[in-house]
Amino acid sequence: GENVEQHPSTLSVQEGDSAVIKCTYSDSASNYFPWYKQELGKGPQLIIDIRSNVGEKKDQRIAVTLNKTAKHFSLHITETQPEDSAVYFCAAVGGGGGNKLTFGTGTQLKVEL
């Protein structure tokens, strides 16, 4: 099955700086890569996603890049704000029917004033 690794596990940045979270996946047939943000005590919320036929996608201050050859994808947050502090999860939908989403282990992002 699919295996998704995520780094770093914790990330601390100053307000206004950029934050980058990286993930690798194992299944070369994977075709969908979402990123979820989870605030304390809540369920994960989709913030951006990318499909395997696209190399980069942006939505205001967040962007995701995908390198299919290297089997890795990254989340970029620019001009970080305190409300960006949360746990971020990457995930991938593998081949073999495409009905299962595999998550990374999460990154605790802290934006300091």
Next chain:
Amino acid sequence: NAGVTQTPKFQVLKTGQSMTLQCAQDMNHEYMSWYRQDPGMGLRLIHYSVGAGITDQGEVPNGYNVSRSTTEDFPLRLLSAAPSQTSVYFCASSPRTGPYEQYFGPGTRLTVT
């Protein structure tokens, strides 16, 4: 729309007891899924359903049963609770035919003593 709702929010069980975690969505989504979240392990797929009457196993299905008699409801049953099932459980649904753009519920925190 209420989105994805889960009940109860908290539950304490004794080893060997059984119970059902409820999940409902009012968005007419075909795909629904159950995940468990444990510290340092991200979210792991327990079971999923691509439509009423159709269910399948995820990554960690042992000890859990599901059924999907209606589009709206997807209950998760713990047959004989064990301490290893202490976790936070999330239900999710998708407007697509697979785990794409999923909406997550607020979660159920389960403790098995």
